[in-house]
């Protein structure tokens with residue numbers, strides 16, 4: 001039996017300056033740059049095994065066969081290992097809720113690309129020469145571009161700390177702006193609903209472009225928000241980062257709300273958490289909120305008020321679970337032993 005196997009881990013990331021909109025749907029290129037925090041304690045682990053003995057790809061997510069997600073995963077493997085590749089068995093494990101606005105596709109596709117690329121390099125006899133040469137030449141940016149082609153936000157999880165993704169001329173550019181240890185921010189996640197989201201974010205972005213009257217001004221102002229956020233990060237200016245991040249998040253949700261039909265990911269718990277965070281801000285606490293394509297609220301704060309933020313959000317009506325994380329590392333290979 002000819003086989004090649006590797007396992008990788010990636011952490012989800014939370015965007016402060018959001019990706020919403022596609023410049024090129026077929027290549028999945030984002031219409032705007034984005035800036036994000038890679039988390040430390042939430043993860044997806046992906047084991048990819050290619051074998052000439054398999055007659056089809058097979059995906060298991062947390063021990064269950066996942067037929068719906070398989071075509072997207074198979075397409076991503078074709079990009080990494082060539083469309084003539086041997087079929088693969090993929091096992092995914094995740095320590096947080098999937099598809100509920102917690103960026104599970106980001107960590108999943110980042111881990112998938114890293115594991116698949118490593119596996120290809122392990123058993124050259126079952127891949128063609130072109131694939132072997134491509135695999136050997138890939139750096140982290142090349143892996144990020146492959147992950148981004150599968151899921152735009154996944155490109156950012158190839159890097160640790162505070163990460164910026166730029167749209168670039170022909171493809172995205174992604175890099176760490178600030179290492180995780182340089183500014184010890186904390187991210188408190190208030191889970192207000194554990195189900196799958198109502199509209200997939202990719203479809204929702206396309207709907208926003210087609211139907212929201214606010215879409216064009218969202219695109220036009222993004223470079224300005226990125227510049228402000230970048231300078232706030234470089235200066236470790238929490239206030240400035242808070243103001244631009246909340247504004248950018250609310251603009252993205254305004255674009256969603258003004259799409260036809262409207263895309264509303266929030267629930268009552270989301271609004272109650274925002275109000276609790278506003279109260280903390282009024283009491284002088286350095287904390288701000290952000291929400292993505294789901295009802296969960298992420299509160300960004302600092303180590304000295306993390307316990308207070310967690311306690312406050314845990315008492316909000318509608319909050320089911322609280323999780324907390326610092327900033328974490330780039331996607332990496334795990335030792336299969």
Ligand code: 2P0
Nearest residue numbers: 015018019151152153201202292293
């Ligand atoms: C972000 N989101 O910047 C934004 C904010 C959701 C809201 O990136 O279509 O699942 O697969 O490229 O990566 C979620 O989008 O979208 C996302 P596709 P993805 O984090």
